[in-house]
Amino acid sequence: MALAVENLSVARGGLPLLAGVHFRVAAGQALILRGPNGSGKTTLLRSIAGLQKPTSGRVECAEDAIAYAAHSDGLKSNLTVSENLAFWADVFGNDDISPALEGFDLKSLSDRPAHALSAGQKRRLGLARLLVTGRPIWVLDEPTVSLDQTFVAMFADVVKSHLAGGGSALIATHIDLGIEAETLDISVFKTDPTADLGAFDEAFL
Numbered sequence: 001m002a003l004a005v006e007n008l009s010v011a012r013g014g015l016p017l018l019a020g021v022h023f024r025v026a027a028g029q030a031l032i033l034r035g036p037n038g039s040g041k042t043t044l045l046r047s048i049a050g051l052q053k054p055t056s057g058r059v060e061c062a063e064d065a066i067a068y069a070a071h072s073d074g075l076k077s078n079l080t081v082s083e084n085l086a087f088w089a090d091v092f093g094n095d096d097i098s099p100a101l102e103g104f105d106l107k108s109l110s111d112r113p114a115h116a117l118s119a120g121q122k123r124r125l126g127l128a129r130l131l132v133t134g135r136p137i138w139v140l141d142e143p144t145v146s147l148d149q150t151f152v153a154m155f156a157d158v159v160k161s162h163l164a165g166g167g168s169a170l171i172a173t174h175i176d177l178g179i180e181a182e183t184l185d186i187s188v189f190k191t192d193p194t195a196d197l198g199a200f201d202e203a204f205l
């Protein structure tokens with residue numbers, strides 16, 4: 001099993017959001033996360049990626065196995081497309097950026113500074129970084145925002161090829177990516193907003 005999430009509870013801004021979250025993602029498989037706006041998908045993904053501490057529970061996977069792509073592209077605006085990819089490749093101990101340039105059709109833009117890219121092009125560059133990480137578990141938060149239909153399909157092909165190579169993916173998305181994958185609606189783990197009332201300190205009244 002590539003990724004196992006067990007009895008995970010997460011909170012944001014001090015408010016409990018989700019409790020008892022559990023699922024498994026095997027090598028070669030993807031899991032699509034759904035849930036209404038504000039339900040906690042980003043918070044859950046950040047906790048799984050190790051960017052914030054869960055309130056309780058466990059995330060099990062190999063060390064340094066996760067590559068996380070957040071809402072924001074996190075690009076270095078004064079570096080070109082190639083330089084951005086080379087920078088990240090170096091961080092992850094790789095030196096070949098060609099698959100990333102090809103996978104997201106960035107070759108013709110390779111010498112353009114990131115600040116001079118359109119929103120969709122920035123997104124493609126942000127996602128292309130996944131291919132230089134060499135990491136097997138992709139945790140992706142709304143990866144297709146700003147992408148047109150052609151590039152949504154291109155992104156789906158990149159994910160399919162990652163899965164075919166034994167990788168895994170956990171993807172929060174509101175759209176149908178056309179990837180063969182199970183879907184999990186995280187609303188089932190929503191914390192009961194009344195659950196903490198029993199612990200309320202009556203001395204405050």
Ligand SMILES: Nc1ncnc2c1ncn2[C@@H]1O[C@H](COP(=O)(O)OP(=O)(O)OP(=O)(O)O)[C@@H](O)[C@H]1O
Pocket residue numbers: 012013017035036037038039040041042043044
């Ligand atoms: N920095 C923050 N501080 C406090 N609360 C936050 C913060 N960021 C988000 N929240 C709140 O946490 C809750 C969960 O937000 P989260 O971004 O995890 O939801 P989401 O399911 O990813 O939403 P969306 O589909 O809109 O992207 C929301 O009620 C949101 O308002």
